[in-house]
Amino acid sequence: MSHTIANKEKLLLRVKKIKGQLSSLEKALEDEKECFKILQQISAARGAIHSLMSEVLDGHIKEHLGNHVSEDDREKEILNLASLLKTYLR
Template identity: 70%
Template sequence: MAHIIANKDKILMRIKKIKGQLSGIEKAIEDEKDCFKVLQQISASRGAIQSLMNELLNDHIKEHLGNHVSEEQRAQEIENITNLLKTYLK
């Protein structure tokens, strides 16, 4: 959790940008914009979410699977990450 706290402001700013992108999709549909523009916004939003996930997952792995972690904690964390990736990649 320390890696999230250390980057809290940066992470929250990224989440606010993602919210803005999602609001843009909603507005584009409400305003009956061209479907290609809506698809572009969806693609950009998906990319932003994936980028956030990648960054947080990378930091999480570094913090929770490092040399300072016991074998028992490491085994549990590997199971947690494996389960997370199964649901994320569906």
């Protein structure tokens, strides 16, 4: 079973919290809140997304790069992961 399926409810709860943070950010912008408050909202949302990425990435590495994976599959997964990380870190 895929790690995202096994942790589906937990991951969906995190996504819902991120949606709430983004809605709060949108409201702060609409209400013309002070820039420091807006920066705090952006920072919180970014941190939450980063944390979600870290959790899914950890499960992905364990599932797709573990000792149980064939050498050919591992090489493909490493290339895929390197490509993903390049786009994520831009």
